Amino acid sequence: MLPLPLSIALRHLSRRRRQTLVSVLGVALGVGFFIGISALMRGFQTYFVAQVIDVAPHVTIKDEYRTPREQPAVLAMAGGAVSVRGVKPREELRGIRDARGMLAWLEQQPGVAAAPGLRGSALLRYGARDVTATIAGIEPARERRVGNIEKDIIAGSLDDLRATANGIIVGIGLAERLGAARGDTITGTAPSGASLSFKIVGVVATGIASIDNGEAYVLLKVSQVLQDRPNVINAIRIRLDDVRQAEPLARRIEAAFGWRTESWEEANRNVLSLFVIQNAIMFSVVGAILLVAAFGIYSIISTVVHEKVRDIAILKSLGFTEGDIMRVFTIEGVAVGVAGALLGAVVGEGIIFALGQVRFEQAGGLIRGNQGFILARELWPYLAGGAFAILASAVAALIPARRAAALNPVEIVRGAA
Amino acid sequence: MTPLLEARGVTRTLPGAVPVTLVRDITLAIGEGEFVAVTGPSGSGKSSLLYLLGLLDRPTEGRVLIEGQDTAGLSAGALARLRRERLGFVFQFHFLLPEFTALENLLLPMRRAGLEAEAALRARAEWLLERFGLADAMRKYPEQLSGGMRQRVAVARALANDPALVLADEPTGNLDSVNAAGMFDLFESLVSEHGRSIVVVTHDPHLAVRAGRQVRLVDGRIVEDTGAVPA
Numbered sequence: 220m221l222p223l224p225l226s227i228a229l230r231h232l233s234r235r236r237r238q239t240l241v242s243v244l245g246v247a248l249g250v251g252f253f254i255g256i257s258a259l260m261r262g263f264q265t266y267f268v269a270q271v272i273d274v275a276p277h278v279t280i281k282d283e284y285r286t287p288r289e290q291p292a293v294l295a296m297a298g299g300a301v302s303v304r305g306v307k308p309r310e311e312l313r314g315i316r317d318a319r320g321m322l323a324w325l326e327q328q329p330g331v332a333a334a335p336g337l338r339g340s341a342l343l344r345y346g347a348r349d350v351t352a353t354i355a356g357i358e359p360a361r362e363r364r365v366g367n368i369e370k371d372i373i374a375g376s377l378d379d380l381r382a383t384a385n386g387i388i389v390g391i392g393l394a395e396r397l398g399a400a401r402g403d404t405i406t407g408t409a410p411s412g413a414s415l416s417f418k419i420v421g422v423v424a425t426g427i428a429s430i431d432n433g434e435a436y437v438l439l440k441v442s443q444v445l446q447d448r449p450n451v452i453n454a455i456r457i458r459l460d461d462v463r464q465a466e467p468l469a470r471r472i473e474a475a476f477g478w479r480t481e482s483w484e485e486a487n488r489n490v491l492s493l494f495v496i497q498n499a500i501m502f503s504v505v506g507a508i509l510l511v512a513a514f515g516i517y518s519i520i521s522t523v524v525h526e527k528v529r530d531i532a533i534l535k536s537l538g539f540t541e542g543d544i545m546r547v548f549t550i551e552g553v554a555v556g557v558a559g560a561l562l563g564a565v566v567g568e569g570i571i572f573a574l575g576q577v578r579f580e581q582a583g584g585l586i587r588g589n590q591g592f593i594l595a596r597e598l599w600p601y602l603a604g605g606a607f608a609i610l611a612s613a614v615a616a617l618i619p620a621r622r623a624a625a626l627n628p629v630e631i632v633r634g635a636a
Numbered sequence: 637m638t639p640l641l642e643a644r645g646v647t648r649t650l651p652g653a654v655p656v657t658l659v660r661d662i663t664l665a666i667g668e669g670e671f672v673a674v675t676g677p678s679g680s681g682k683s684s685l686l687y688l689l690g691l692l693d694r695p696t697e698g699r700v701l702i703e704g705q706d707t708a709g710l711s712a713g714a715l716a717r718l719r720r721e722r723l724g725f726v727f728q729f730h731f732l733l734p735e736f737t738a739l740e741n742l743l744l745p746m747r748r749a750g751l752e753a754e755a756a757l758r759a760r761a762e763w764l765l766e767r768f769g770l771a772d773a774m775r776k777y778p779e780q781l782s783g784g785m786r787q788r789v790a791v792a793r794a795l796a797n798d799p800a801l802v803l804a805d806e807p808t809g810n811l812d813s814v815n816a817a818g819m820f821d822l823f824e825s826l827v828s829e830h831g832r833s834i835v836v837v838t839h840d841p842h843l844a845v846r847a848g849r850q851v852r853l854v855d856g857r858i859v860e861d862t863g864a865v866p867a
């Protein structure tokens with residue numbers, strides 16, 4: 220049999236159905252929206268992260284330093300006797316020195332794949348049209364282990380780069396802007412003045428605008444010729460079995476070799492911090508909804524207490540304690556919270572289902588293959604939303620419940636008689 | 637012998653700009669097996685006295701003792717326990733719990749005290765309601781009962797835990813003379829057969845004389861007590 224305060228509480232709630240239903244619905248809406256909104260937000264965020272992890276390198280070593288190197292005069296006169304101002308970067312031959320050695324070292328690390336590259340800009344021209352693009356020189360065999368570019372190639376293949384002299388794979392947006400297609404021959408002119416003819420052997424569509432609209436791939440050697448920088452490598456891109464190791468590895472590389480080394484987290488820091496703000500907004504909005512629901516519970520329990528003062532006097536005259544009375548009304552609040560949390564899970568499911576039905580006609584071609592919301596199916600919003608609802612209900616009920624318990628039965632009866 | 641319940645010089649004053657004294661200097665001892673009728677004009681403090689004796693209110697002066705023990709020092713929890721195991725209280729205005737059936741109204745204090753198994757409690761509650769002629773009303777909610785029936789349920793509920801002392805505030809106010817007499821029959825049998833004590837407030841002089849002892853209040857003072865032990 221149910222404990223006595225629980226059975227009294229449930230009886231109070233079940234005999235005043237309308238009021239109970241309204242307060243349960245209030246809580247359920249709060250919980251439901253929380254579940255729905257977090258599925259939406261987290262879905263987008265995890266999709267974005269997965270996309271970044273999938274397409275972009277986990278770690279990139281660049282041919283630059285994070286902080287300018289100390290001037291020799293400053294190093295010689297440690298302690299500040301000399302200050303050097305207005306230093307311009309030296310016209311040095313840029314590129315990662317000893318890149319081959321680093322590659323060899325990296326490839327010995329477990330769970331690490333690395334690929335060299337020389338990235339530079341070039342003006343691509345096809346007929347009368349020209350577009351500035353980033354030309355990435357790659358080694359297909361190594362690139363394959365580092366990037367997923369291959370699966371995004373919609374015409375041709377990575378191997379065609381090697382099979383064709385001066386083959387080039389261009390982003391789909393780039394191809395459109397040039398008006399060129401696979402098999403066409405285009406010209407590329409580097410800032411150095413060197414110019415080469417390329418044959419388009421492939422078209423790539425990653426879904427990431429910056430790549431699709433502005434990148435092209437050639438063999439590393441070809442890139443070095445185009446840029447007139449023989450044997451130079453200016454980026455090493457690394458892919459890890461465990462993406463969580465990206466930041467630590469980046470720090471290790473930078474400490475050991477000195478080159479600026481960015482993990483994917485660092486490269487996307489602005490977006491990731493945007494997510495933090497996004498989540499904060501989400502939690503505030505939903506917290507506000509639940510707060511309103513909690514006030515609803517507070518007002519309902521207060522009203523019930525007010526209407527039930529005679530019952531409280533009777534229960535006390537029958538030997539029920541203050542603790543019993545408090546339990547009765549606290550349980551009423553918690554019961555509303557629990558029912559609201561359960562119904563809220565259903566409402567949340569419904570919201571997620573409804574969101575899943577939404578289809579966008581054309582999302583600007585940005586999210587390829589996804590014409591709807593990306594929804595995260597996670598357990599924690601159900602648990603967190605439910606727990607918060609129950610907690611808020613308990614607190615909201617506790618205040619009037621304590622007041623109810625402290626009521627003096629004789630004063631109630633004198634007032635009533 | 638120690639009386640079951642004793643009031644010694646009890647005064648109860650409501651604080652306020654104009655303090656109101658409800659009862660004044662009450663000294664009263666109720667022994668085991670005593671049947672006491674409290675009478676007096678309206679506003680004379682009968683209900684107030686009953687609240688004090690029922691441990692629902694505390695005196696501003698004087699002491700209330702139960703079985704020789706001063707109740708002033710008892711915790712709220714201890715008082716609640718005395719109320720549910722030793723005392724049965726009936727408010728002047730029936731006061732049933734509206735969300736519960738007549739039977740459940742009896743079962744609530746029984747379950748709270750938990751002195752017997754559920755089946756025994758249920759059997760006793762049904763037996764009590766039958767004794768009050770409420771066999772057909774057991775599963776009805778208070779709103780479905782007449783005023784007189786509710787009053788009888790309230791008295792039955794006061795007897796639910798078989799208390800040593802029953803305090804009933806005008807329990808016959810809504811009853812016809814037959815039912816009122818029947819209730820007093822029951823009180824008499826509780827006293828004579830079971831040795832229980834009853835304090836009952838009544839306006840009806842014909843009923844009052846059926847009690848073994850009459851206490852008359854006027855303006856919060858005892859003006860007559862047929863059973864007072866001479867000091």
Ligand SMILES: Nc1ncnc2c1ncn2[C@@H]1O[C@H](COP(=O)(O)OP(=O)(O)O)[C@@H](O)[C@H]1O
Nearest residue numbers: 633650656658677678679680681682683684685
């Ligand atoms: N809350 C109150 N404030 C002021 N006076 C009160 C209050 N309650 C009762 N009284 C007064 O106390 C006196 C005793 O009341 P009560 O014990 O109810 O008398 P009875 O039950 O004999 O009619 C009455 O004169 C009544 O007017």
Ligand SMILES: [Mg+2]
Nearest residue numbers: 682683684728
């Ligand atoms: Mg009265």
